[in-house]
Every structure is written in structure tokens, then in C-alpha cells.
Amino acid sequence: MNMKRNQADSIPDVYCMSTQQSPTFSTRLIEWQHVHGRHGLPWHSSNPYHVWLSEIMLQQTQVNTVIPYYQAFLAKFPTILTLAEAGSDEVMAAWSGLGYYTRARNLHRAAQLIVAQHQGQFPDDVEQVMALPGIGRSTAAAICAFAFGQCRPILDGNVKRVLARWAGITGFPGDKKVEAAMWVLAEQLVPQADIETYTQAQMDLGSLVCTRSKPRCDVCPVAADCVARQTGRTTSLPTPKPRKAIPTRATTMLLIWRGDKLLLQKRPDRGIWGGLWCLPEVDTSLDAEAWCARHGMALESTTCLPAFEHVFTHFRLTISPVACEVSGPGLTPDEQWQWFDHKSALAAGIPQPLRRLLTNRQAVLL
DNA sequence: AACACGGGGGT
DNA sequence: ACCCCAGTGTT
CATH class of the missing domain: 3.90.79.10 (Nucleoside Triphosphate Pyrophosphohydrolase)
Incomplete structure (x- = not known):
């Protein structure tokens, strides 16, 4: 492992997970998901357009808010082609009330790019997915996992919180070094099967159990080897954004x-x-x-x-x-x-x- | 009232 | 490559 020392130091030994006796991180998350995770969400399909739309709507917006917008949006624009051919006004009207309207503009532009560059077929190459406006590494990974079954890690705010606590990673997750260390860890933890359940499990665990304040460690499937839990640092991890220097x-x-x-x-x-x-x-x-x-x-x-x-x-x-x-x-x-x-x-x-x-x-x- | 959030944009 | 922002919900 060619990591810098200070990064390696902040990550306790998770590299031997695959050889340990108890179920792996991903196995426990997947089992937990089957019993306690969210099920039957309307975008749980392998239609990449549906998955894409839901992932964009779910950026900075909660599941319960998204559901009615998602359904109305798809009723109005059932395919990528209909979305691409719609006028901006129609698209913005369908987004109206969801906020963060840049997301809608990017979605519309991306639909037009998919028509122009990919014959209207949503690309299954993660690099091409990431090249679309409004889609970064984490969103691309989520889409490729749900839509195409590709085993890629996601790293959104929920996952950062779970990993910071479980592995005891210190440092502000917005810091590039810290984020890079988290991507490395996220890669290591990805299972070889059932990536859809695992990806949803990370999202659900972060929003339902490993919450920012008052995490429910008593029902967490990975509490047993959670570094933050073992060392009494659940409230101080993830490390908060450094306050900007005051005079x-x-x-x-x-x-x-x-x-x-x-x-x-x-x-x-x-x-x-x-x-x-x-x-x-x-x-x-x-x-x-x-x-x-x-x-x-x-x-x-x-x-x-x-x-x-x-x-x-x-x-x-x-x-x-x-x-x-x-x-x-x-x-x-x-x-x-x-x-x-x-x-x-x-x-x-x-x-x-x-x-x-x-x-x-x-x-x-x- | 301060903080959190994924991606884009500017320096 | 790095820093900061937009815009809204949560704590």
C-alpha cells in the first residue's frame, strides 16, 4: 500500500477484513438491509433512466420529498428522449418545488447529450456516465451499481459519516486527503455480489441509524467493531468542518x-x-x-x-x-x-x- | 443561527 | 490542484 503515513495511521486495520472470522462489513450491511432497510422504492429497477433521475433528485433531498416528484416527472417525461426533446420551461416546471434547480438544468442537458452522443441509450461505461453534467464519481457509481450491477463504491455524505465512525477516520471529510483515504476504504469494502443491496444499505444505514446526531448504535449491524463506538468518539466523528480562521x-x-x-x-x-x-x-x-x-x-x-x-x-x-x-x-x-x-x-x-x-x-x- | 450536502466553477 | 459556492433542510 503506497499511502502516505498520516493517512494510513488514521485508518485502523480494516485491510484484514477478508480473512477475519466474523461476517464482513458488507455481509452485515446486506443482511441488515434485507430486514431493516428501505424496500419498494419506486426507482428500484434496472432502468438506468429511472435510477439516474432518482439519484439526481436524491442529492440534497430526502426520500419522502422525492417520491411524488419522481413519479410526476416520469409521467411527464417517460423516456430520455422525451426529456431531451422537452423545452426548458416544461422541465423546470416539473422540478418546481424540489429546489437546487441546477440539477434540473444539468439533467436536461445530459438527456440531450445522451441522445446526441449515445443514441439515446444511457451509457454503461462509468467514465462516460461521469462525463455527463451533474454526475460526479459517487453518483456515477450509484447509477452503475443499481442499473448495471457494477461493483463500485459510493461515497456520499452518509457513507462518509459511516466510514469515519466505523474505521475511526479523523480529519474533515471535505479535505481531499481524507476523502481520498475514504475512497480507498470504500473500495476495499465493496462486496463481489449483491451490490444493489449493499449500496442501498449504505444509504439507509447512514440516514436511518448512523445519523449525524444521536446515532442508534444499539441497532447498528457494525457496532461491534466500530472504532468510534469503541473509543467513545461517535459524537466527534466525522471531524467537523474547520471553522474559518477568525481574527x-x-x-x-x-x-x-x-x-x-x-x-x-x-x-x-x-x-x-x-x-x-x-x-x-x-x-x-x-x-x-x-x-x-x-x-x-x-x-x-x-x-x-x-x-x-x-x-x-x-x-x-x-x-x-x-x-x-x-x-x-x-x-x-x-x-x-x-x-x-x-x-x-x-x-x-x-x-x-x-x-x-x-x-x-x-x-x-x- | 449554524451546519451539512454533491457537484460545478473559479483562481 | 485547491478553495469556495449555491440553495435548502436539519439540528
């Missing part, structure tokens, strides 16, 4: 202690921490002395405390707290400024990072 800002907050009283400033109602009592902020710890002087206080001592991070939805704030002992007349309390003792500060409306700071030993001098 980091920095600020210095002054803990102005005058005796055992801490100076807090009430923020305006609008904006961040609106209406909460907060520490005065300066640009750097070097500004502490000037800040005190400007507010009629003498700075007796300063202690720089360890910086820490607070994460908002849209940015990350690095807070450098500086504890200051001050003397002098001090600020006269008013609407905006108040002196709090430690206990009353914690009882006041203060933001979470200040609460963290005040419950930390170091921040509370004296």
Missing part, C-alpha cells in the same frame, strides 16, 4: 485596586458586553501609569498577570491583565464608574472573562 485582537485590562476595592466601568448598552461592568482597557501595560494619572490616581505598583484568550463568534480576544495598586483621591463613583469589593464584583453583571479573572487567585492581590 485575533489584543487588549490590556487594568485591575485598579484601591485598598480592597476594584474599579469597574459600565459599558454602553450597545455593542460588545453592552451594559456590563468591565475593567478599563488600554493598549499596552506601559499605558497603566498614564491612565492612573489621567484619572487622578497615583500608581504604587503593577503586576502583569498571565494573558488569556476569550473567543467570540467573530473574533478572538487576547486579554493581558495588569493588576495595579493605586492611591490618591480616586475616581468619584457615578453612572459609569464604580468601586466594587471582590464579592460584589462577582455578584454584578460582568462578562465571562472578567469572572474567570476574578476567580483566579493571582488577580486578587492583597
Whole structure:
């Protein structure tokens, strides 16, 4: 196996599946499908046009929504030729309500291509299928499996979730390396017979049992050797999409202690921490002395405390707290400024990072 | 309100 | 080759 090390590492030993004693992954899925999977779906046929239409409709749309549209669409356009010869308006009208209208435009274009290039016969060569607009590798594999019995793996969102959990594959499945590793695994697991049942089983297991949240592991046919289940990672797999980098800002907050009283400033109602009592902020710890002087206080001592991070939805704030002992007349309390003792500060409306700071030993001098 | 989704399109 | 999007349902 010529895989890069980090990929191989993320895939536990599934390569020996074919030699193990207990039923293989695919065998268990197929048995499960016969008892618990979906049956009698209207597109369960080997008519490639029917299979194709259903696969396109099922992209980003659930089975129960698709069924009535599928039947109406086929009644209106019973063959690839009738679809190819229809006008765009008719096709779009038949799709109306399903959403993602690019799918309908691609379907229509593909029908015309099949007429022009394949004499109106849906191609059975997977490369030619994949060359049609709106059909990628996974959809092509599903069509070739259902319509022609070809043993090819699919890899849609449901399958990615099942494989990530069962094999314990970490990393965001949208990442190309991770996706490539999943295709390799999917290839390995494909059975040599009953590909139709197996393909449907993967779809059904993903949507009925191995769901995004609250998977029903108690009824899962592959729970026994599921890595996520064994290691308590069903909720953290598949690895979620990395949050896009949020900007980091920095600020210095002054803990102005005058005796055992801490100076807090009430923020305006609008904006961040609106209406909460907060520490005065300066640009750097070097500004502490000037800040005190400007507010009629003498700075007796300063202690720089360890910086820490607070994460908002849209940015990350690095807070450098500086504890200051001050003397002098001090600020006269008013609407905006108040002196709090430690206990009353914690009882006041203060933001979470200040609460963290005040419950930390170091921040509370004296 | 944020996330998920298969394929296409743009850089 | 890589990143991001469209457009809608789910959590």
C-alpha cells in the first residue's frame, strides 16, 4: 500500500477484513438491509433512466420529498428522449418545488447529450456516465451499481459519516486527503455480489441509524467493531468542518485596586458586553501609569498577570491583565464608574472573562 | 443561527 | 490542484 503515513495511521486495520472470522462489513450491511432497510422504492429497477433521475433528485433531498416528484416527472417525461426533446420551461416546471434547480438544468442537458452522443441509450461505461453534467464519481457509481450491477463504491455524505465512525477516520471529510483515504476504504469494502443491496444499505444505514446526531448504535449491524463506538468518539466523528480562521485582537485590562476595592466601568448598552461592568482597557501595560494619572490616581505598583484568550463568534480576544495598586483621591463613583469589593464584583453583571479573572487567585492581590 | 450536502466553477 | 459556492433542510 503506497499511502502516505498520516493517512494510513488514521485508518485502523480494516485491510484484514477478508480473512477475519466474523461476517464482513458488507455481509452485515446486506443482511441488515434485507430486514431493516428501505424496500419498494419506486426507482428500484434496472432502468438506468429511472435510477439516474432518482439519484439526481436524491442529492440534497430526502426520500419522502422525492417520491411524488419522481413519479410526476416520469409521467411527464417517460423516456430520455422525451426529456431531451422537452423545452426548458416544461422541465423546470416539473422540478418546481424540489429546489437546487441546477440539477434540473444539468439533467436536461445530459438527456440531450445522451441522445446526441449515445443514441439515446444511457451509457454503461462509468467514465462516460461521469462525463455527463451533474454526475460526479459517487453518483456515477450509484447509477452503475443499481442499473448495471457494477461493483463500485459510493461515497456520499452518509457513507462518509459511516466510514469515519466505523474505521475511526479523523480529519474533515471535505479535505481531499481524507476523502481520498475514504475512497480507498470504500473500495476495499465493496462486496463481489449483491451490490444493489449493499449500496442501498449504505444509504439507509447512514440516514436511518448512523445519523449525524444521536446515532442508534444499539441497532447498528457494525457496532461491534466500530472504532468510534469503541473509543467513545461517535459524537466527534466525522471531524467537523474547520471553522474559518477568525481574527485575533489584543487588549490590556487594568485591575485598579484601591485598598480592597476594584474599579469597574459600565459599558454602553450597545455593542460588545453592552451594559456590563468591565475593567478599563488600554493598549499596552506601559499605558497603566498614564491612565492612573489621567484619572487622578497615583500608581504604587503593577503586576502583569498571565494573558488569556476569550473567543467570540467573530473574533478572538487576547486579554493581558495588569493588576495595579493605586492611591490618591480616586475616581468619584457615578453612572459609569464604580468601586466594587471582590464579592460584589462577582455578584454584578460582568462578562465571562472578567469572572474567570476574578476567580483566579493571582488577580486578587492583597 | 449554524451546519451539512454533491457537484460545478473559479483562481 | 485547491478553495469556495449555491440553495435548502436539519439540528
